[in-house]
Amino acid sequence: MLAIKKSENSAPKCAVNVLPCRIQHNGPVHASTRHWTPEVTSDGNQNSTATAYFRGRKLNGRVLDLPEGYRDTILPNTTNSTTPMALDTEEEQQEEPTPETKVLEEIATFDRITVYGHEVQPDAQEDVYIKGINEWISLAGANR
Template sequence: MDKGIQGTINLRRNGEETVDLSGKVHLLPCCIKYNGPCDVSDYFKPKPTGMESEGLKTQEACFRGRKLLGASVPIPDGYSGFVLGKKSLDKRKASNISEGNSNFWEINAKYKNITYWNHDSLPSQDDAFLRSFHWLAVAKTMHEPVAAEDLVSASAALEKLN
């Protein structure tokens, strides 16, 4: 059976306090084929619209001449947002590679909310991004233990239907 990708995540950065990026993490409706430094805050300047859409306080911004409408939403309770970076290994940790654990990650920053942006529509509770948070509750429910009494009563109910 394939084990998938394995690795280690270091949750502490040698006594350094983790940078909090709350209010600065954005999900844009586009693909940016660049991975490097940029003075984003010089060009991307979201501002509140003063409007609400389905309980979401909307924001407005322009990106490459296109109007975007967005909303900032908190990360659901019990979850956290992290920015991870791959950590280079020194020679002392090279022994871990021989054990098949060659991916080492560390937390570079954390965040408590994320602003997602739509291109042609106001943010709403029906947006795919917000709907994806519903799966967290489904997953939690699926993994909760089931009491034996519940199984017996469910089995009896099924037998009555047959």
């Protein structure tokens, strides 16, 4: 089981970018504007696109704004866990053992995800990341 521990302070906002390449780093990057300056444009119909350059290669991105009322957070893997509460001896014998609960701590929040493609914008019907995000939002909306 998983439990989410809300940040004690206000969690900082961050930008989530899915790049079409493998980078041997996972986490925050303190990139200067000299190295990463995506230009976001909107057509007025809630369709935003982004253009950026990474190591001299042009990346075209599709910006996915997440729905209002959803809490979008960055939760790193941790080794923290909680131990199950002790039960009465009768209840303990009758029930299956309680699984260990891993505790994930919120480190940042976000309200949009930008998915990039090489030279072309990712297709919403074909891109696995965009399809997965849209399916997850639909599933979460059905459970509200």
